[in-house]
Amino acid sequence: MSVQSTHRVAGPYSCNGLTKQFPFDFKVFSADEVVAILSDADGVESTLMWGTDYTVALNDNQNANPGGSLTTRQVYGAGYRVTLTSGVTNTQPQTLTNQGGFYPKVLEDALDRQTIQLQQLAEQVGRSVKVGISDVRKPEELLAAIFDSVRQAQDSAAKAQSVGRVTATLFQAVQSVAQEGKERWRELLSVVQQAGGGAAAGTYTKVTVDARGWVTAGTALSESDVPTLPIAKVQGLRQALALKAASSHSHNIDQVEGLQAALNGKAAKQHTHDWSQITGTVNSLGIGQTWQVVSRTSGTTYTNTTGKPIMVHVQSKGDRSVTEASITVQGHALTSQGYNGRTASISAVIPHAANYQVSGAPAMIVRELR
Template identity: 80%
Template structure:
């Protein structure tokens, strides 16, 4: 049987994270002659190992039905590719002697092997960089030209990066100058505003100068800027002080302008108030509260809405063998029991907005401090 197919590659097959079996339709003599190449998302190739990474199932008749299928041990995600080819070694294992048999299948396999080797070589040469048949350049000259173009491209890229760095530096200088100009303008506006919103003719008594010699601020003299001088150095001051009163002297209230008016209507130092007149009255238990008899149904929920804590007292009396009084506050039950007709009583504090219940048997009296 002749070798009908001229190609020696199956794929590349795009992986999807699910597929593990990949077919091929070229003839091989054994499973170890099937080669699997795995490419990652960046195009980096690696050769998988038979048995460790994949298994091969050959069709029964490689002449009538060449090829088979390759199954990987694991699945590969999107971005990976699997390519199959043959790896028939460039050897001739058949030996014919004048004393041995001369079988057609032996000759056919040998010629098929040579054909497969030629196809493998042709496939590899087809992927090489080649010069034209009429090109006077040698292959090594073409390769040198390619490397020279790569080098030139790298130099151009470096020059472009240098130009970019220069432009970035210039831009930063422009930005810095613009910011500095804005700051100087803001300082000038500040000086103008200090002058009442307009430039005033004349000179400023005090100015601030930065390291570059620029005037950055101006203001009038303050008290701290004036030096201490003897009284005789200040013109007219002694004459103004002559005849004035001594430092220590007294005045009638009427002599102090506005003092009597300011004091009119003010309270005396000692005075009294009713409790209701004092703001911020304490919310403590017992403050402003009295004991009151109240009507409360047993096991009915009530809520303290007085604005402060209250105290609830339950007293139970009767002639039964067991007398019970209880109060439940916020789910917690307090219980008192007496026996042989004696009185049972219990008290509890109920916070503001807290719910409570009371009960007593056979009868009860409820009082609240509220």
């Protein structure tokens, strides 16, 4: 049977972390003649060991159905590749004598073996560096030229890296100068802005000037900016006021110089007032409020939401040798105790929005002025 296939390579097969079986369709005489080459993602190749790293199953009739399948012991992940070829040794194991049989299969296997060996050699030579048939250079000279080109390329790459580093250094220097210029510009702009006054355009009765003489702010005069002078220091003012004084004035005593001292010791012991003139604000305690008996739970926090102060009164209730009434306002506890059956009671003012708690023992009555 002749060898119909001219190729001696199956693959390369890309691995995926799952596949372990790889087919081939070239003729071999035994399973150990199938060679598996494993290459990683960087292209580095290694030869796997038959029996250790993989097994081979040959098709039954290598003449009619050459090839078989190779199964690796482990799976290989993405980036790996498996390539199959034959490794028939360059030997001729057949011995023919004039004393033995002369069988056609023996001759056919020997011729097939030679063909396979030639195919293996052709496959290897096909991957070699070759010179043209008319090229006067020797193969080693071509290799030397290739290696020289590689060295030149490496030198060029190194020089390019050096130029790149210099360029990067120059770029950083330019960036640094630009950043420094930007900062100087900001400083100059700040100085110009300050020199411009630091205040919006307008007319002001009061200005602020810093140590460099620059106007930094401008505002209107306030009451606190006008000095207070004793009336005696304003020439003629006292006489003018004496002639034109109104029949009544409203003053704060401390604002009229000498008035407080004149009144000391001379105030009347009794005063008569019109009750309608003594008023409080609507938010004052007792204004518009009435006493009410309210239901409150001991230890529960309540909040005064009436908008004004309220008064809370707690009175103990029940018969016990020691009684107690307590009010806690914003964390401050006020407590009253009674002994020998006497009633305990206590009162407190609760500001608006304040939290409070009440308690009484053995029981309590709570009243609120609200």
